[in-house]
Amino acid sequence: MRYDDFRRSDDIEDRRDDGGGMGGGGGGFGLPMGGGGLGIGTIIVLGLVGYALGIDPRILIGGAEILTGGGQAPTYQTDRRSGPVKTGAPKDEVGSMISGILGEIDDRWSEIFQSSGQNYTGPRIVLFRNATNGGRCGMAQSAMGPFYCPPDKQIFLDTSFFREVETRFRGCSGSACKFTTAYIIAHEAGHHIQNLLGILPRVNRLQQQAGSKAEANALQVKVELQADCLSGVWVNREEKKRPGFLEAGDIDAALKTATAIGDDTLQRQSTGRVVPDSFTHGSAAQRKQWFMTGYQQGTVQACNTFAQGAL
Secondary structure, eight states, rough: OTTTTOOSSSOOHHHHHHHHOOOOOOOOOOOOSSSSOOOOEEOOOOOTTTHHHTEEEEEEESSSSEETTTTTOOOOOOOOOOSEEEOOOOHHHHHHHHHHHEEEEEHHHHHHHHHOOOOOOEEEEEEEESEEOOOGEEEEEGGOEEEEEEETTEEEHHHHTHHHHHHTTTOGGGGGGHHHHHHHHHHHHHHHHHHTHHHHHHHHHHHHHHHHHHHHHHHHHHHHHHHHHHHHHHHHHHHSSSSSSSSSHHHHHHHHHHTTTHHHHHHHHHSSSOGGOSSOOOOOHHHHHHHOOOOOOOOOOOGTTTTTTOO
16 A cells, blocks of 8 residues: 555544553443454454343444443543643654545545535544543553544554554555555544444444344444445545555455454354354455445445345
């Protein structure tokens, strides 16, 4: 992926030098390693954990499940930081690349929204190491992977996750991992698009009304596959705007990453068996299919995973 000419976004808050500010006690439940699977950057809690512990699972769209008890909003301590908050485009290589990816995502989605007479405001990316205060979404931890916080309209990224994709999950290799990074960020930005369009609030209401964990999970799968599709829409529009930004092997890298983090792939690796009712992000085949649908058709309308018979 060629990104030297990408527009750098200033909507970055860089906490990587803060020493891991922590959200405080109150309602948060850590995500256990090796759960039902890992979505885009997220280790999923097995479906029955919330019920077994008597906790109401509030699914945080975009990857992580933050479990809070009693239906009451948890309280969090303020981050302990060693200086003023760093905002703006970072100067290091990884930070600069992320800033450029966000800038291009915002520009393409602004164009898409304007074409239908809508206004677009992009998300903010928070970069951190180990753990940090995730605002209204609780504590952000490395083990959760990248996730989008709907109420704050922020994407949380521990950049070490991208190395995990390459070394642990074998989701990419070499220079193609740069495009995998773009695919992952575009997926999280896809959740922001869903939030702006009112899809996330509607799905959350349906999940609260669901009669079973399997039913709630099925809704979550549709949300995640739609975000995969929307990431493909961005790639389609970016390629038209900047011909040549994709390099040989980039699309294959995205498909390889989708395969590596499909629910069935991760469940098979962690437990040796596949439990479709516990899927929260979709199978490897579904993830590849919906990314390619967005990439090939390049329209939001093509990404209706909620249509009857779509899955």
